[in-house]
Amino acid sequence: MTDIVNTTSPSPVETMNSKSKVLEITKLNKSFGGLRAVKEFDMNINKGELMGLIGPNGAGKTTVFNLITGIYELTSGNIVFNDTNLIGMLPHQITQLGIARTFQNIRLFPNLTVLDNVRIAYHAHAGYGMMDAILRTPKFLENEKMLTEKTQEFLSVFNLHDRQGEIARNLPYGEQRRLEIARALAADPQLLLLDEPAAGMNPNEVVSLMDLIHFIRERFNLTILLIEHQMRVVMGICERITVMDFGEIIARGTPDEIQANPKVIEAYLGRGAAALAQKLSEKRTNVA
């Protein structure tokens, strides 16, 4: 469990063929009072896959994330992660099972150092009890040293090692994003949920973010579910895409299929644009 990296697992390509399901969501519903934020949502994510979840603002994408991670209680439906039913579990238990996430508006621990931000993610594996900590037993000193070294090594993977003493809120935006992803990965997840990681980034930062996502996916042998508005990112790195609108799934498929899907274009740009796109695609022109 405590290993950051599992080097023995097969590469993502191999596992994708074997089709072992990491996450299985069936008939998920969530209502806020009279508003049905998520309706009959179904989704399967295979091991090693990079799945995109897109849709216009207010489509219910983040709600799905909050349901998976247990922040919201679902109204009905089932979420199964690696054969474990997540219904009724508390958020921290779900994280300890192996689902980590980042947030749309970065949620670091703003007044703590970069080092502490990541060290907190190791809390469940600290290896000593509160009594050890209070009395400074050898067990505490040994484990704390190990934990710190592990964190430092981990930070160096993300090029944040020379920032370890910096207070998190003083970091530039791009590094805050990187730190948030690093912190999520320190919790040792199998499934990583990224909520609009490219929000507010300039084109250069977006390119390095895409590299980063590729890199962590291979290095940490991850399955990734990604919410994103920047089509460049979604179309560039996702293998499969699910499109939501008004809480419902309106399309699924590969990036190419999604780009050509009139329903998706309608949801994003309106009916007129969809009709235009239809015409254009008939002329075999690339719309997106």
Added chain:
Amino acid sequence: MLKNKTTLGFLSVAIFVILLVHVLVDQGILNSFWYTILRIGAVMTIVSLGLNLIYGINGQFSLGQWGFYAIGAYAAADVTYRWSQLHSASGLVILLLVLLFVGGFYLIIGRVLSKIRGLDSLSAFAIYLAGTILAAILAIALGKILIDPVTAMLTYLPANIAMQLVFLLAILLAGILAAEVSYLLGLPVLTLGSDYFGIATLGFTIIVKVLLDNSDTLLGFAEMKGARGMVGIPKLSSWLWVASFVLIIVVLTRNLLQSSHGRAIISVREDEIAAKAMGIDIASQKTITFVIGSLFAGLAGGLYAHVNGFLHPNTFNFIKSFDPMIIIVFGGLGSITGTVVASFTWALVLEGFLRLFLPEGFETWRFVVYPLLLLIMMLLRPQGLFGTYEFPFLQQILPPALKLKANNMHTTEAETASSNSNESTSSTGGAS
């Protein structure tokens, strides 16, 4: 090496200061007026440190600290009073047994209930409450048998040593009592958001005060004398006792905060949702902090009861419950150093200097001068006297930066795949 040096330096300075004050008092250089003020300052340090844990470090706005302080004060006073005035260990034995039984029960029930998914806090509270009553009845029944033998055993000891032993036990039991009460109270109340939590704990403080007003009639503790005030408590809280408690608590708090558990507690203040997403059980972190903070309040209450030898419910009025809140805001939320300095400053300025230096008949004005000082302070330095500064020993030490052999971050994709897999095998070998 450096760390050991600062530890040694801190401890020797602290012990030197404690002994210096002791000698000054012994030689009569500090009169009994200042002696009392110093001890009150030390007691206040302990209460405020507890509150700083709850509010400054865990982020839960609590006004219940004063209630736990009152519980600790009266519990400890009751134990020592019975021993010194009535020559019976009844208070000690019964309190000890009740706390043992109830504590054991909490541990067992906690284990059992943690396996149930989605149990709401009020039903959990009901189970705990019923169990508490049951355990207490059992403990009292067993205690009644044990009172006489324990009293006889303690009378074999030299009177002075027996008294000090009963005193120390009384203080510790007072702390544990406050901790157990806070655990029970925290079950339903800690699920509330911060402001509501503040109001609920304020309600608790008021309830405790009213109960103490009627302690002789409603609760049946005749020796507490209700609203007339409890007299005849042995004055055992010497400077050495009080200061040692402060020193131990400061060191232990610092140790707690600079561990993974401390960071988990802080993360709840920083961002609850992010903490949850990092696998931190925020409910249990809040409970633990609330219990530890209340434990400190109980200990401080026990020490306070033996400073003047007199307790009155008015001391535990809810208006006074803002004193520790003011102290921690004044000293700097989250700063141990700030709390210690502010507590002593509070005692020395409000009770000492202002009382002495304001002209005759102007004592009342200290409650004008003192809030004015606070106002000016908040305008000029809103982060408190010390902000987040800590004395070197209390500071968190940053580990030396990692020396890198190779750049781990990806450069081009093809390269990274091979170099990183090598890197990761070597790094995990050391880490796991």
